[in-house]
Amino acid sequence: MFSPEGPTLRELAVQALSSVERGYDLLAPKFDHTPFRTSDALLDAVGSVLRRLGPFDAGLDLCCGTGAGAGVLAGVCRERVTGVDFSAGMLDVARRRVRPARPPLSWVRADARALPFGPAFDLVVSFGAFGHFLPREVPGLFAQVRSVLRPGGCFAFPLAAPARPGSRGYWTLLGFDTVMRVRNALWRPPFVMYYRAFRLGEVRRELVAAGFRVELHALEEFGRRADGSPRVRLVVARLPG
DSSP states (O other): OOOTTSOOHHHHHHHHTSOHHHHHHHHGGGGGGSTTSOOHHHHHHHHHHHHHHOOEEEEEEETOTTTTTHHHHHHHEEEEEEEEESOHHHHHHHHHHOOOSSSOEEEEEOOTTSOOOOSOEEEEEEOSOGGGSOGGGHHHHHHHHHHHEEEEEEEEEEEEOOOOTTSHHHHHHHHHHHHHHHHHHHSSSOOOOOGGGOOHHHHHHHHHHTTOEEEEEEOGGGOBOTTSOBSEEEEEEEOOO
16 A cells, blocks of 8 residues: 555656656655555565575675665675666665665666676565556566576566456556556557566476576465465575585
8 A cells, every 4th residue: 555655646647647757756755655665574484494594605686666675685695785776766776775784785787678687696686566567578688687697597577466356456456457457558668567468387488598597485364265376485596516
């Protein structure tokens, strides 16, 4: 839910009619007071799994926003942590709000589709950013992640199970997706945010095609569905090493 400190309806409308980059620049000062920020419960659950898989040396928070994921990386990385995002406004907020005592932390403005790094990281994480990439862009995105990982490195991100057809969540996401498609058909520049398109089956196939070995870790803190499957998984894609 939006808190009283969050954006007004008018501010949200202005942001939604902007480009993705400009929209997030405008939203940045109030982003942490919106439901778009990754919850502390999810961050803690991911951190718990990564601590069992680590430690790691260098970590990258991909599409870091205001830096919520940097705290997870700081808890599992020994040498350094880097956050990368293409919104200057989000990075400005991250610089002010996230100051871990260790390890050293830096922020870089760049597009995730053209990362300005060599194979310098042992762990890449991302939280809630994949709806901003069209399906045709996902293979290139995964190739970029692979290019910045050292041999044996990991790419990790949480992924929720799709809402059950006919449920309130299903209709909410379908309605949001439809509104965004109508908006983009009528208005330029486009604002890409299609979260229903990022599904586990397709994602797993693209990761394998990019050269990763995929592991799935149930985040039991979020329970299981009626069929026994986890409501939320952590996808861990490993490079050969």
